[in-house]
Amino acid sequence: MNYDSVEFTTILDKALKAADWQGFEKRRRESAGRNKLRGRGIGSYLEVTGPPAKEYGGIRFESDGTITMLSGTLDYGQGHATPFAQVLSSQLGIPFERLRLLQGDSDQLKVGGGTGGSKSALVASQAFLEAGDKLIEQGKQIAAHVLEAAAVDIEFERGRFTIAGTDRGISIMELADKLRGGLKLPADLPQSLDVSHISDNPPFSFPNGCHVAEVEIDRDTGQIEVVRYFMVNDFGTVINPMLVAGQAHGGVIQGIGQALMERTVYDQQGQPVAGSYMDYAMPRASDAPDFSIENHSVPCKTNRLGIKGCGEAGCAGALPSVMNAVVDALSELGVSHIDMPVTPEKVWRILNGR
Helix, strand or coil: CCCCCCCHHHHHHHHHHHCCHHHHHHHHHHHHCCCEEEEEEEEEEECCECCCCEEEEEEEECCCCCEEEEECCCCCCCCCHHHHHHHHHHHHCCCHHHEEEEECCCCCCCCCCCCCCCCHHHHHHHHHHHHHHHHHHHHHHHHHHHHCCCHHHEEEECCEEEECCCCCEEEHHHHHHHHHCCCCCCCCCCCCCCEEEEEECCCCECCEEEEEEEEEEECCCCCEEEEEEEEEEECECCCCHHHHHHHHHHHHHHHHHHHHCCCCCECCCCCECCCCCCCCCCCCHHHCCCEEEEECCCCCCCCCCCECCCCCHHHHHHHHHHHHHHHHHHHHHCCCCCCCCCCHHHHHHHHCCC
16 A cells, blocks of 8 residues: 555654644643642554445435435534535535535435445545536536537536636536426436546545644552543545534544443453443533544545544544553553543552552
């Protein structure tokens, strides 16, 4: 595999600066004054996202004036409808609020790879862009008929078909209205603006980044708190920064949970003792640190938008950075390794020589 677009050193430098690496000893002394051990850890990660497969991108103009986007990916909380609509609205000049996402209906989807491998934005955006290209070509032929011009003379820009060199034109939404109103077209022309398209996925992409965590450990109880958290990520082109930040935050919390809390316990008969969230310590909002997140975007060269996946990056950076910080905090006790999850009981036993 070829890492086509990465800047590892720059990202590391930015993360260390954001985390005030040089000021750590002052913070360690301040923690010691409160009977706390303090440690810091780095987690630099590199992922591969976007497993090869075919993906579906459909565009359908509905009778109520909305436009349905049909995708073979599946949104179960990531917010796919928003970035997909952003991509098509930007390409076609279609009003953002008119776009709707349809997913998971096997009667209407010809192919679909579902959601996995942090690939949805990458592969679905490519499929929708290619579907948009087809729509523009169909629209040029239909617009040429409406404007009484040759198709080769029709240009498309910012949602509008125009005759080259003139101001005569028609918008894509106006053209859709005419078709809904019963516009009769010659048999040799496309009969609608609707597109059904199957796309070959672009090659893998390689998101990467650097996370820096600081923890405090209470000497009396062994309780660990993540008190500072910084991350600099390279997700290539970022379509929607708020959704990307949400993905990163959730992934970090998942990593913190695995590192410090989540423990599956079985009795001697092999039955799970931690059978519900009453006795399985899943992280909650109170366990989350304040996050500092920065995007250092190096666009990927293997897909049209330069996107790299971001779904699992938070967890990939959190596990090593938090565990390294815990080991650093306990290093003055001679600890150089400790297994996950680092529960308060486990730390208390180390602190008390048990």
